[in-house]
Amino acid sequence: MAVNTDHDLVHRVLARQPGAFERLISRHQGLVWNLVYRMVRQPEDARELCQDVFLRVHDCLHQYRFESSLATWIRQIAFSVAARHLQKKRLPLVSASDEDGEGSVFDQIGDGFDLEAACMDGELMQHLAEAIDKLPPLQRTLVTLFHLDEMPIAEIGKVTGLPEGTVKNYLFRARHRLCQQLETTLGVLA
């Protein structure tokens, strides 16, 4: 029998139906991985933490009240597990020096920038991927939730416990920082 809704799936897991918990994991493992891996960046740690997330989901599922979507609730747990991991390792969620610089090198590059060609430029995209990796963990997480997982700002606020304005501000700063990195890279490559 097909499991269509979160409600149905949760009740099946709570009723200990064979395969139900595995189905819940399969359905949500991608979003948990995106969040946890972007936060901690170490694949081994991230894999271990993802398992911890789902074990905690299993332990706390009876407390889930369907007030938000199951995906949002699971993301909240994933965020909390990954944030605690970073705390234990004494890695700050937010960079202390989060000030953005000013000025643009695009004026010096001129008209030699072609968006579609840049997208196909593996080296350039690799530079950008590295720049994303270098963002502070919280910014990495927020851009992942917003751009990759396409979550609304309000939902991101629920997951991270941040006010919507703060989420927007971090997103703005993260993208600005990435754009600056891109400008620098283009300046080097030009």
Add this chain to the structure above:
Amino acid sequence: MNPQELERQEQLQAAADRAERERLPAGDLQVDAYRLVWRALKQPLPIALPDDFARQVARRLQAREEASRLEQWLTNLLLVILAVAAVVFALPPLAGALAPLVRTAAAQPLPWSLVFVAALGMAAVWAADTAIGRRQLNQHS
């Protein structure tokens, strides 16, 4: 970042967001730079969880539950052993020591008012403890 620059960057980001959503043709250099950032952020992560991840977690959960069941069984066994040991080794000397006291107490009249006050006190302590426990549970949930 000064307010003018901040506003300009916000406009650039808004323009890039709109251009990406509406698939507008490229044109403005700085908007296009942000559009490239948008596209980079949309790229899937280079590595993913293994295909059998769900099964791995389910196995780990099963192992944990089995370990928990074994632990519970061992705890119960230990309690039974302790109870049997108490009956076999502690009860005879204890009964021997208490028998004279019980005989003496049985010979004297029971102070019922004192017993009633003691029962009332114990009930009050139990009720207070339950209320405190409930309040703490509500605060944590």
